[in-house]
Amino acid sequence: MQIAEALLITDNAVRQHIRDYRESRKLKPENGGSVEKLSQAQSEQLENHLLKHTYLCVKDIINYVSSVYDISYIHNQIEDLIVVNVNVPVPMPEIT
Numbered sequence: 080m081q082i083a084e085a086l087l088i089t090d091n092a093v094r095q096h097i098r099d100y101r102e103s104r105k106l107k108p109e110n111g112g113s114v115e116k117l118s119q120a121q122s123e124q125l126e127n128h129l130l131k132h133t134y135l136c137v138k139d140i141i142n143y144v145s146s147v148y149d150i151s152y153i154h155n156q157i158e159d160l161i162v163v164n165v166n167v168p169v170p171m172p173e174i175t
Contacts, residue, residue: 089158
């Protein structure tokens, strides 16, 4: 999606924002965003790791981050982290 690329967010995040707007005319998240869990150095280490290792599922990246850094992420959070902070493609299922 061109919107996702322009905003540096995932296609799923764009779909969720559109769904939220249609349902309640909500224009921004109620939670106010989040604070980054990984340090800059950890983000760089993760980027280097992901450039060397191919993951087919986001859940496997979540498990890797949890085991190496002892930091928990959910699916959307790790996708956003990868898109915004790490310059590697996010494993995405085909949309039908």
